[in-house]
Amino acid sequence: MSKEKRDLKEEKKKRKCRMCGTRQAVIRKYKLMVCRRCFKEIAEKIGFKKFD
Numbered sequence: 001m002s003k004e005k006r007d008l009k010e011e012k013k014k015r016k017c018r019m020c021g022t023r024q025a026v027i028r029k030y031k032l033m034v035c036r037r038c039f040k041e042i043a044e045k046i047g048f049k050k051f052d
């Protein structure tokens with residue numbers, strides 16, 4: 001396995017919400033690294049209301 005592939009795998013393993021720690025539905029978009037639920041809370045605070 002190449003180093004790149006291994007890094008990618010590690011990246012996947014580490015993917016979890018930095019607020020509540022869940023690994024489900026974690027959004028990496030915008031480098032937020034939070035799950036959908038937490039994103040909604042954040043979104044309201046930062047005025048990002050488009051996300052549903």
Ligand SMILES: [Zn+2]
Nearest residue numbers: 017020035038
């Ligand atoms: Zn969360």
